[in-house]
Amino acid sequence: MNPAVKIKAPSVPAGRLRYLQPTELRALLVDCPDWLRPIAGLAAFTAMRRAEVLSLRWRDVDINGSRIPLPQTKNGDGRTCT
Template sequence: MLKESNVRKGFFEHHEYLALKKALPDYLRPVITFAYHTGCRKAEILNLTWNRVDLKEGTVRLMRRKTKKAEPFTLRKQYCKS
């Protein structure tokens, strides 16, 4: 049997995400929404800087730990509103 390593545990079901989002203060809701929709880990979000965000193009270049490269991620249009 193959050994699994670095397996993520604790995925949120959609109803759990909505309950958590509702319970959070307003200033944290965009963070949990971004995390939920991108699958980013805490460190990926905390290390994100504005020079990797392009709201006009609707992309974020996420630094992935495994590849050590910044990979583009397309944002949903509602996240790019000013």
């Protein structure tokens, strides 16, 4: 008898993962006002949440390393956007 028979498989978390298609992203950026286009592009290409983008400060951005460290995210963990 297989002892693993009584073990339940882990459940898949709710939600879905979806990326913008290139045509959708282009339409989004074209429709943005000029001042918002870099912010929308940053959010789209780094998958940063609105609160993460709005809380950014220049001292948080590592321009030489081409990354943005986010010490605390919504789930409590840190991550780095490149």
